[in-house]
Amino acid sequence: MRERLGDWDRAVFRRVAVTDWPRAEGVLPRLSRTADHSKLWTGTAAVIALSGVGGPRARRGALRGLVAVAVTSALVNTVGKGAFGRSRPVLDEVPVLRRLKRLPTSTSFPSGHAASAAAFATGVALESRGWGAVVAPVAASVAFSRVYTGVHYPSDVLVGAALGTAAAFGVRAVLDARRRVPPAQPLVEAPALPDGRGLSVVANPGSGSAAFVEEVTEALPAARVTRWDPDAGTLPELLEREARRAWEEGGALGVFGGDGTVNAAARAAHRYRVPLAVLPGGTLNHLAQDLGIGSCADLASAVGYGHAIAVDLARFAPPRGAVGAGGAAPEPGFFVNTFSLGAYGDLVEVRDRWRQRIGPWAAGLVAAVHVLRHSRPFEARVNGRTRSLWLLFVGNCSYHTLGGGPGGARRFNLADGMLDVHLVKAGRWARTRLVASALAGVLHRSPVHAAARGRRLHLSGIPEGTLCSYDGETAPSPTALLIDKPAPPLTVYRPLPAWLSGRPLT
Structure with missing residues (x-):
């Protein structure tokens, strides 16, 4: 069996070598070099993320594709090549114009380029069929170029592609399992549709x-x-x-x-x-x-x-008896995720100003740099105590994260009745210390960060012109606010647990 596979490998390799592929000499060797060290896939992921085409699923696919490439590269280079030790093909029958200027020195089986190409293309396609259709021909061309340039046998490429595809599916399974919300909440009545x-x-x-x-x-x-x-x-x-x-x-x-x-x-x-x-x-x-x-x-x-x-649906409104424009009581605002005062409102405003010009993610980076350079602290009374703050953050329900702060955190009970309050206190080098703590993963230990949970929050003495941000929207904040939760909560559909998916509930 092994001899028969070797004969097939050499026969297909020879057929590719002696066949004339019109105009391929100027494309495939260059494409193969571009894929060295996954440069091609890193650049493609950046294009997908910054273009905004395909929305968050396309960006998630690009990120997962890169994760799959990293997993595949580690598997191929540390296990695959060392375990088999197959020699590279002899180049006698490969035209000189096709050959790479720098020939690989590692063993031949399996193909790392083909594995990375398949891993990235599969990772993207699993999240975005549109981008998958764009990336797949490029990935297939990279895989074929390894045989075309004479650096791999066909079986090297096929096995590498299979490993890359399997790695992409494995990455999706692991990340989707992490994204699943534990069944911490009881079901409520909702119509079946x-x-x-x-x-x-x-x-x-x-x-x-x-x-x-x-x-x-x-x-x-x-x-x-x-x-x-x-x-x-x-x-x-x-x-x-x-x-x-x-x-x-x-x-x-x-x-x-x-x-x-x-x-x-x-x-x-x-x-x-x-x-x-x-x-x-x-x-x-x-x-x-x-x-x-x-x-x-x-x-x-x-x-x-x-x-x-x-x-839960959280509410922020001026205290009872407050009078708005025209003498009427001002309308309350609501938030599903977060509310904030201070630097974050500035960040959202700058981000929205640049979003249409350079895309949402680049705009977010520009806004973060702007806030770090130009934002100023403000004073307000929080539950009756005067504080000097860079930022006040209020989460709807309890957030849980290894870092101890709201960024990148998750909520596992969306109706716990709590407000998750975080304060970033002003002071010398406060912003620098805060960023350093966040990068080190010890935000909860930073002396400029304080957190607490409660059911109501009273704010007063808020300076005129201070921006508040709620669920990505911004507006001028009243000088006094009560943040709480009205009853009853929302009824929201949630995916079935994996073991119940596709089965009728009885």
């Missing part, structure tokens, strides 16, 4: 909804999808109409968009007491992440079987 029948979905076109419509139609074919048209009215008005329709029909409100869009949908769903289905979309969608929703398919079974949990 098979195939999405009775689900009114509002899609924000600024969140890549063109690609989303195809996905939601496949996962929830009976759902009614409406794209928001800014010329026809505001997004909150559209969400109000669809929430009312869902209430009249005994259905549910669905939303596709980022944190700000989900915030508006949550307010409409709370007002009409209808369940909310949060679909993954937008630049950021923290509620979908905390619910464990990575795709429309994750949510389809939950909507079909009525699998839902309670989710």
